[in-house]
Amino acid sequence: MGSARPNVLIILVDDMGYSDIGCYGGEIGTPAIDSLAATGARLTNFYNTARCSPSRASLLTGLHPHQTGVAELVNNDGPGGYPGSLTERSATLAETFRAAGYRTHLTGKWHLSNERERPDGSWPTRRGFDRFWGTISGAGSYFQTTTLHDGETPVPLSELGPDFYYTDEIGTHAAAAIRDQGDDGQPFFGYVAFTAPHWPLHAKESDLVETRGQFDEGWDVLRTRRRRRQLDAGICSADATLDQRDPAVPAWADEPEQKWQLERMEAYAAQVRAMDRAVGTILTALDETGQRDNTIVLFLSDNGGCAEELRSDAEAADQFRRQHLIIPPSAPDGTPMRVGNSPTIRPGTADTYTSYGQAWANLSNTPFRLYKRWVHEGGIATPLIVSWPAGGLSDGVFDAPHQLTDIAPTLLQATGVPAVVERDGQSLPALRGVSMLDLLRGGSGVEHDLFWEHIGNAAVRSGDWKLVREYEGAWELYDLAADRSESNDLAAEHPERVEDLAAKWQAWADSIGVIPYGDVLAARASMPKQPA
Structure with missing residues (x-):
């Protein structure tokens, strides 16, 4: 079964660090993802845009996020900022492939x-x-799981059932779409x-059983071992x-x-294991x-490891609880949610809402520094695995630098699908990669x-x-x-190289409409306050 034209399947994971999967040095068991790498290419210098x-936006349009209306998150910052929703001045890959006769699913x-x-017009059902x-x-x-929809129909919490776990369900529904x-x-x-x-660190007990004791030697020893495995595999070897x-971050021996x-990292690793199992469900359907x-x-992550610490003081926890669109009012058994680290x-x-924190994110991003939100390597470096057994790809590790804007041109060339160049008679921006x-x-x-560019952090x-x-710091230069x-x-x-590269960055920023971050903050401050 199938078509002579290749199918395309993009698998994107959320807040996963560079070295968490096995084929990039991690000790967490990820056999399904590793099997993709065994039959495909691994890129070591591939980059995302530092945040989800x-x-x-960049992955799905082939544009830089500033051109799509979604440069930070999905807040509308008014006339002086970004709208926070995908604009009509872009075409998604779903729209592009559907125009060429492909079936599309998310x-x-x-x-x-x-x-x-x-x-509205920015929902996936309206974007291809x-x-x-x-x-x-x-x-x-x-x-x-809140804001869950089947098409445009909300799926209420009451319909989820006692064994519902979102990661498993994503795998099951994606596999069903492939079969259909x-x-x-x-x-x-x-x-x-x-x-x-x-985050939140939510894991099934059956997955937690598999990760208990795996990290007992602490983050210092584990980072060194991840680096050694990377060197053995040719990942960032030179x-x-x-x-x-x-x-x-304190030395592990000094951690009180x-x-x-350990419970935090075990839960995080259990989530990675569940995700890998769901990937296996999808590959089995293929x-x-x-x-x-x-x-x-294609398999990749949307940003580097996340160092965000969720506050547990009463004021912060109460404010977070009131955001019912991302956190339920209570656990399934009716007990109050316990929020914060x-x-x-x-x-x-299910009654907790926590994250794994800075020390473990430092492990996730081995061998880099900094995290999600920064455009240093720890924030933007991602694994990218590309598998296409019939496509004549070379197996192994590739070090050439690329970023998200290069995915759309690659897929369009591989499939022979033309880019969508206009909408309603108006020309769309050309693909940048x-x-x-x-x-x-x-x-x-x-x-x-x-x-x-992300929240004022900048790089070229x-x-x-x-x-x-x-943001507001001096330029740094690295070889x-x-x-x-x-x-x-x-x-x-x-200094001359700094000046030259800074001029290149500014010319790029001007060409795609990057709004200075100070202006974004001013626009945000002028917006009416939304009720909690």
């Missing part, structure tokens, strides 16, 4: 609309997806967007040392709450419908500069040189050929 919504997280309850089962908003309970769309001979474009392993432990810290060989499968709250169960197909087939690829990579700064861990700032030694 803008990464999704399973999982959307997070590209600031209207989370009433369907024939079939949608998933959530409109971002993070949420895995046991009581494999019956008529038309090719499909599928987008599977897991919320795992984004261009990165193991950066020093984050100065804000080791038992609680195998059993005879579509695996002629399906282009505290040793008094053991993570994993380059195709990776020649590289993936053993060629030299296309050298090009890469650019980022040109060849092996990267210029990067935090990534020798220092991808960004430990040796060379800005003072190469």
Whole structure:
């Protein structure tokens, strides 16, 4: 069964660090994902945009997020900021592939609309997806998933059942879509967007059993071992040392709450295991419908590991509880939700809402520093696995630098599908990236500069040189050929290179309409306050 034209399946995970999966050095068991890498290509210098919504916007449109209306999250910051919803001045890959005769489906997280309850023009059902089962908003309970929709019909919590677990359900629904769309001979474009392993730390007991004791030696030993496995696998083998432990993180031997810290990482790892199992469910559907060989499968993460610490003080917890669109009012048994990171709250169960914190995120991002939200390597480096057995791809590890804007041109070249160039008679912006197909087939690829801006954090990579700064900070310069861990700032030694790269960044920012972050903050402050 299947079509002569290749299917396309993008699998995106949420808040997963660079080294968490086995084929990028991690100790968490991920056999399904590793099997993709065994039959495909792994890119070591691939980049997202540092945060969930803008990464999704860029991945699905081939544009930089600022061109799509979703440059930070899905808040509408008014006339002086970004609208926070996917604009009509872009075409999604679903719209593009559907125009070429593909069936299209989305399973999982959307997070590209600031209207989370009433369907509007930025919902997936209005942006090219024939079939949608998933959530409109971002993070949420895995046991009581809010903003869940089947098409445009809300799925109430009362219908979820006692054994509901969102990650498993994403795998089941995605597999069903593949089986259904494999019956008529038309090719499909599928987008599977897991919320795992984004907080809250919600895990099934059967998965927790498998991760208990796995991290007992602590983050220092584990980071060193991950780096060793990366070197053995040729991952960042020549261009990165193991950066020093984050100065804000104590040595494991000095950590006063080791038992609680281990419970946090065990729950996070259990979420990764569940996600890998769901990927296996999806790959089995491809195998059993005879579509695996002629399906282009991409696997990647939307940003680096997340260091966010959820506050547990009464005021912050109460404010968080009132955000009912991402957190249910109570646990399934009616008990109050316990919100925040505290040793008094053991993570994993449905009545908790916690995250795994900075120290474990530092492990997740081995061998890099910093995290989600930053455009240093720890925030933007992601695994990218590309598998297409019938597509003539070269197996192994590829070091050429690429970013999200390069995915759309690659898929369009591989499938022969033309880009959508206009909507309602109005020209759409041209795709900003380059195709990776020649590289993936053993060629030299296309050298090009890469650019980022997120909440005022900015970066440009040109060849092996990267210029990067935090918002309102000075530019830093790194030679990534020798220092991808960004430990040796060379800005003072190469002022002319700093000036040249800064000019390149500014020209790019002007060309795509980056709004200075100070202006975004001012616009946000001027907006009417929304009721809690």
